[in-house]
Amino acid sequence: DGGITQSPKYLFRKEGQNVTLSCEQNLNHDAMYWYRQDPGQGLRLIYYSQIVNDFQKGDIAEGYSVSREKKESFPLTVTSAQKNPTAFYLCASGEGSSGTDTQYFGPGTRLTVL
Amino acid sequence: AQSVAQPEDQVNVAEGNPLTVKCTYSVSGNPYLFWYVQYPNRGLQFLLKYITGDNLVKGSYGFEAEFNKSQTSFHLKKPSALVSDSALYFCAVRDLDSNYQLIWGAGTKLIIKP
Numbered sequence: 480d481g482g483i484t485q486s487p488k489y490l491f492r493k494e495g496q497n498v499t500l501s502c503e504q505n506l507n508h509d510a511m512y513w514y515r516q517d518p519g520q521g522l523r524l525i526y527y528s529q530i531v532n533d534f535q536k537g538d539i540a541e542g543y544s545v546s547r548e549k550k551e552s553f554p555l556t557v558t559s560a561q562k563n564p565t566a567f568y569l570c571a572s573g574e575g576s577s578g579t580d581t582q583y584f585g586p587g588t589r590l591t592v593l
Numbered sequence: 594a595q596s597v598a599q600p601e602d603q604v605n606v607a608e609g610n611p612l613t614v615k616c617t618y619s620v621s622g623n624p625y626l627f628w629y630v631q632y633p634n635r636g637l638q639f640l641l642k643y644i645t646g647d648n649l650v651k652g653s654y655g656f657e658a659e660f661n662k663s664q665t666s667f668h669l670k671k672p673s674a675l676v677s678d679s680a681l682y683f684c685a686v687r688d689l690d691s692n693y694q695l696i697w698g699a700g701t702k703l704i705i706k707p
Contacts, residue, residue, distance in 0.1 A: 494654075519602075521683065521697030537694070561645065569636055579625055579644045584636035
């Protein structure tokens, strides 16, 4: 988990609310990623960014939004359009898109919709 | 299509015995393969990766993995299991046709019994 922080650790949301999950890294990595983890499933990519001020949709981007204004920060907003947001959210960073680089993960944020 | 499979949802091993967690993959080109471990309510920790070279890759905590091109497998192994190895293990393969994004297996729960 070292070098990547996520906050909060637990987050509760009421229906219809937008919430923002924080992800910060001090590894000087160019690439950052957001994944969603549900029980019994592998990680699913929500959004990724390979450079500041640029990001791409992953496999399940609907109902989510991101920004990448600073190299070290990649916040994820879960909007009210996401119909089933209860999940464990993982942020990761990597050196870039060379194909061989390793992704390093933060400790995760568990989001629960009340 | 690129894919990775972990055929066992759960593996049970007695402490001190060797362990194997299986992973098979399908990619169109050369695979870049990764193993990660996840402890409860934590982020993923990188264990090891295969890029090229020696088919036997050594990683953290005494784990190793053997790349077998003919069987398209990348099984994770450890000669002597510890109770503390109990965790969720994920195999991932790099999709070179999708801007180098990782494709994840569903995970295998490893239980080491004393």
